[in-house]
Amino acid sequence: MVLKNINHNMSYNTQKICTAxxxxxxxxxxxxxxxxxxxxxxxxxxSVNARVYDRQNYSEYKxxxxxxxxxxxxxxxxxxxxxxxxxxxxxxxxxxxxxxxxMHRKCEELGEQGALEYFTDKCLVNPxxxxxxxxxxxxxxxxISLSDESSFSLYASIPFCPSRCLYCSxxxxxxxxxxxxxxxxxxLLCEELKHIAAIAKDLGLHLRTVYFGxxxxxxxxxxxxxxxxxxxxxxxxxxxxxxxTVEAGRPDxxxxxxxxxxxxxxxMRISINxxxxxxxxxxxxxxxxxxxxxxxxxxxxxxxxxxNINMDLIAGLDGDTLNSFKSSVDRAVQLNAQSITxxxxxxxxxxxxxxxxxxxxxxxxxxxxxxxxxxxxxxxxNGYFPYYMYRxxxxxxxxxxVGWCKNGRECLYNVYMMDETHTVLAAGxxxxxxxxxxxxxxxxxxxxxxxxxxxxxxxxxxxxRKTGIYDFYKS
Numbered sequence: 342m343v344l345k346n347i348n349h350n351m352s353y354n355t356q357k358i359c360t361a362x363x364x365x366x367x368x369x370x371x372x373x374x375x376x377x378x379x380x381x382x383x384x385x386x387x388s389v390n391a392r393v394y395d396r397q398n399y400s401e402y403k404x405x406x407x408x409x410x411x412x413x414x415x416x417x418x419x420x421x422x423x424x425x426x427x428x429x430x431x432x433x434x435x436x437x438x439x440x441x442x443x444m445h446r447k448c449e450e451l452g453e454q455g456a457l458e459y460f461t462d463k464c465l466v467n468p469x470x471x472x473x474x475x476x477x478x479x480x481x482x483x484x485i486s487l488s489d490e491s492s493f494s495l496y497a498s499i500p501f502c503p504s505r506c507l508y509c510s511x512x513x514x515x516x517x518x519x520x521x522x523x524x525x526x527x528x529l530l531c532e533e534l535k536h537i538a539a540i541a542k543d544l545g546l547h548l549r550t551v552y553f554g555x556x557x558x559x560x561x562x563x564x565x566x567x568x569x570x571x572x573x574x575x576x577x578x579x580x581x582x583x584x585x586t587v588e589a590g591r592p593d594x595x596x597x598x599x600x601x602x603x604x605x606x607x608x609m610r611i612s613i614n615x616x617x618x619x620x621x622x623x624x625x626x627x628x629x630x631x632x633x634x635x636x637x638x639x640x641x642x643x644x645x646x647x648x649n650i651n652m653d654l655i656a657g658l659d660g661d662t663l664n665s666f667k668s669s670v671d672r673a674v675q676l677n678a679q680s681i682t683x684x685x686x687x688x689x690x691x692x693x694x695x696x697x698x699x700x701x702x703x704x705x706x707x708x709x710x711x712x713x714x715x716x717x718x719x720x721x722x723n724g725y726f727p728y729y730m731y732r733x734x735x736x737x738x739x740x741x742x743v744g745w746c747k748n749g750r751e752c753l754y755n756v757y758m759m760d761e762t763h764t765v766l767a768a769g770x771x772x773x774x775x776x777x778x779x780x781x782x783x784x785x786x787x788x789x790x791x792x793x794x795x796x797x798x799x800x801x802x803x804x805x806r807k808t809g810i811y812d813f814y815k816s
Contacts, residue, residue, distance in 0.1 A: 342366040342376035349382040351411045357436035357734065358415055362422045364688050364735040380418060387414050389421045398425050412463070419465060430739035431710065433465030438731050439759060440470075440741070441478040448478070473717070473727060473743070480728035484756040487583060488763050490779045492549045493541065494754055495577065497530065497569070498769030499555040500793055503591055503629055522793045526770070527565045529800050531572040533768040536804055538576035541766065544814050548577050549763070550754040553587040559594040563602050570606040579607070584753045590614040590653070593630035595638035600645050610752065613638050614653035617661060618669040625659040639676055649750055652678040656712035657686035657705055657737040666712045667719075674723045680746035681725060683716045685709060686737040706738035713740050720745045729755045766810070770796035776813040785813050 344359055346352045356368055359378060366376060379390045387410070388401040402417045404410055415434040423429050437443060447456035453475065460471035501523060541548065551573065558566070570587075587603050589595050589611045603611065615635040617623060623630065642650055652673045656666060673681050686709065717727075728751040729744035736742075744755055757763060761784060767774045774787040787809050790796045796803065 342368055342378065343370070343372055343374040344368050345370060345377075345379045347379065347381040349380070349410075349414070351380070351382075351414050354411045354415045355380050355418055358418045358422065358434060360734050361419075361430045361432075361436065361739040362426055362428060364737070364739075378418070378422075380414060382410070382414075387417055389414075389418050391418075391421050391425055393422075393425045396425050416465065428706070431467040431470050432732065432739055432741070433460075433467070435460075435464050435466060436732075436734060438733070440474040440732065441481055441730055442760065444471075444474040444478045445482070448475075469714075469717075470741070473730070473741070477727050477730045477743070480726065480751065481756050481760060484728070484751055484753050485760060485762050487753070488549060488757065489547075491545060491547045492581075492762075493546045493764040493766055494550040494552065494757050495534075495537070495548060495573070496754075496758075496765055496767040496769075496772060497534065497551075497553045497558075497573075498767070498772040498789075499553060499558040499561060500770045501555065501560040502557045503560060503593055522797065523561065523565070525797055526793050527561065527568060529797060530769050531569060533800075533803065533807075534569075534572050535576050536807060537766045537768055538573075540807060540810050541577070544811070546764070547581040548579065549581060550584040550757060551577075551582065551586065552754040552758075555588060555590075557589070557591045557594055558587050559589040559591070559599050563596070563598040566599055566602045567606075570602065570608070574606055584609055586610040586612070586752065586754055588612045588614075589638070589642070591628075591630060592635040592638035595641065597641060597645065600642055600647070604646055610649040610651065611642060611647055612651040612653065613642060614651075615669065615673070616653060616655045617658055617666070618672040619661060619665045622658050622660045622665065636676070639678070649679050651680040651682060651746075651752065652676070653682045653684060654716070655684045655686055656716070656740070657709035661712075663708050663711050663715070667715050670716050670719050674719060674725075679750040680744060680752065681716075681720060682729075682742070682744045683713065683720075684742045685713060685733075685740035687733045688735045688737060709738040709740060713738075716745075717743070724748075728752075729759060731759050774807075774810065776810060778813075785809070 342363055344355060346355055359368060363376060375394050377392045381388045386401055386403050390399045398421050400417060400421050402413055404413050419434050444456055447459050451459060457471050457475060460466040461468050585608050587608050592613055595613060613635065616628065618632050620632050639650060654669055654673060724747055725745040727743050727745055730741055732741050744752060758765060761775065761777060764777045765775045770789060770793045771791050772789045776785045787806050789803050790799045
């Protein structure tokens with residue numbers, strides 16, 4: 342699509358609004374297209390002239406003195422595109438990743454009722470979504486209060502999977518393509534973890550949560566997991582740890598031997614992620630496991646003593662229907678998963694789904710909205726509450742991802758990471774260390790190399806970059 346911004350500097354706002362309506366479109370500033378949007382500011386008048394295929398709409402708005410011009414332009418553009426497309430994005434003109442953070446700020450300024458009215462009246466947010474943001478904010482605040490100035494979390498990246506899902510844009514390599522790298526990768530990851538532990542000890546930081554993600558950590562052998570978890574246990578002080586999570590996301594990687602390793606090392610929380618309880622949809626998205634394998638893995642984990650198991654579901658997957666998605670939610674509830682994270686399909690440019698399937702049916706966004714609504718209703722009815730939420734700009738239907746859980750089964754790490762509550766020291770390929778200054782709120786980032794082979798070849802540089810942690814805390 343073509344987006345022309347004339348005589349103003351609000352291109353960031355207009356691009357975000359356009360992406361909410363046209364998530365698969367590459368936005369250009371000139372040329373020919375079936376979708377052309379022109380926004381303009383002349384003195385105190387804003388205008389939007391848009392054409393979507395054979396439909397056209399023009400509207401203008403006169404801004405008053407001291408009015409937020411960017412907000413006014415966003416509202417004007419939103420209304421024009423909504424009329425043209427007959428689509429009303431439920432989060433209105435909000436495009437931030439963290440709606441609960443904005444809700445917190447507005448509650449401090451305006452009180453709860455005023456904050457809700459700001460969301461619905463000023464930002465055109467659906468009332469149910471505004472209430473969701475408020476509920477999440479309240480749950481997050483309880484978790485955030487457990488952190489103090491010396492707190493940090495540890496993240497370790499295992500960027501390997503049995504196969505690559507078609508919707509995935511994470512740094513993840515299939516075992517078939519990366520098997521020759523894994524032993525060396527694990528050995529170096531252990532060295533990086535030891536180095537991080539020494540830094541944390543020197544700086545007097547207190548470890549609160551540990552999270553092994555990926556990828557799929559349980560793609561590793563039981564022996565490789567033993568080596569990694571033993572390294573963490575020996576070199577980090579666990580006396581202040583509130584949570585220890587290892588993703589066992591792919592059911593086809595879960596074995597009794599691996600689960601026993603996790604249990605022996607004090608892992609408190611795991612994920613066994615079906616994404617869907619529909620075998621046909623699993624095949625469509627490139628997951629090489631069956632629904633029965635998911636159920637078997639979940640039952641095995643419970644049998645071995647795990648009582649905090651998360652399950653992920655995705656709304657809007659290829660071939661899924663509203664009824665089959667409802668069945669997936671019902672099945673997860675029936676299994677009594679302690680937490681259920683409901684994701685909205687993200688149309689990321691790096692995913693095979695988008696790069697190779699350019700004609701993905703956007704009419705599915707209406708169905709995705711109904712899927713998300715059903716999950717919220719069903720989960721609330723069965724004793725789950727929303728504790729964590731984030732949004733992605735190129736999501737189907739411009740919806741949200743929400744973590745739901747039973748009481749006491751929140752994932753603390755998820756909240757700390759999303760809220761940027763405290764420092765996260767990160768190890769492994771693609772990992773990003775986030776350093777938080779508790780007084781100023783300032784955040785610095787230290788990046789590891791993205792791919793496993795880069796991580797291995799550039800390991801000395803990765804260790805060298807970690808001196809930035811000392812620089813940050815001593816500045």
